[in-house]
Amino acid sequence: MDVVKGGPADVPAIMRMLDDAQDWLASLGRAGQWGTDHWSENPSAVDRFTQLATSGTVWLGLVHDDVAGVIITSVTPPDYVPPASEPEHYVSLLVTARAFAGAGVGAALLAHARAEARDAGVGLLRVDCYDGDDHRLVAYYEKQGFTPVATFTARNGTWPGRLLAQRV
Known part of the structure; x- marks a missing residue:
């Protein structure tokens, strides 16, 4: 897999991956994570991901020129997460094409x-x-070397979240 720099022009591909991930999660009974309404059909969600792709650093994983996944990193966390006491890189989005x-x-x-x-x-x-649900996503990040450091709720208290960190 090649990792190449992306940007705002890649938002349509990102939205397709997110829609597919939503469908997959819903099919497993895990719609609590991202809901069932496709984000690509929600202008505020498209704006949010366009802003992430503009203000953060976008990296695309390419397999034979197909976008296999995307990661967006930033130097600041989202508003619902307290800032770190030192410089950091923050994973704002990680999604893999199904x-x-x-x-x-x-x-x-x-x-x-x-x-x-x-x-x-x-x-x-x-x-x-x-x-939420079966905590599989937290377990995935732990397998990738992250350590849970805090819990929080977002979206008016309806979305249980976990903050994880890793020394690099």
């Missing part, structure tokens, strides 16, 4: 994010994720 699920795309993109943080002289990589 066609490449289980192929290590997410792990490779996280490895790239760790390397980018180290190259920038930053020693902390943080991410937040959904902490």
Whole structure:
């Protein structure tokens, strides 16, 4: 897999991956994470991801020119997460195209994010994720070397989240 820099022009591909992930999660009875209404059909969601792609750093995982996944990192966390006490890189989005699920795309993109943080002289990589249903996403990030550091709720108290951190 090649990892290449992306940007706002890649938002349509990102939205397609998010829609597919929503459908997959809903099919497993795990709609609590992202809901069932496609974000690509919600102008405020499209604006949010366009802003993320504009203000953060977008990296695309490509397999034979197909977008297999995306990671967006930033130097600041979202509003619902307290800032770190040191410089950090923050994973704002990590999503894998369903066609490449289980192929290590997410792990490779996280490895790239760790390397980018180290190259920038930053020693902390943080991410937040959904902490509801079966907690599988928290377990995934723990498997990737992250340590849970805090719980929180977002979206007016309806979305249970977990903040995780990793020294790089």
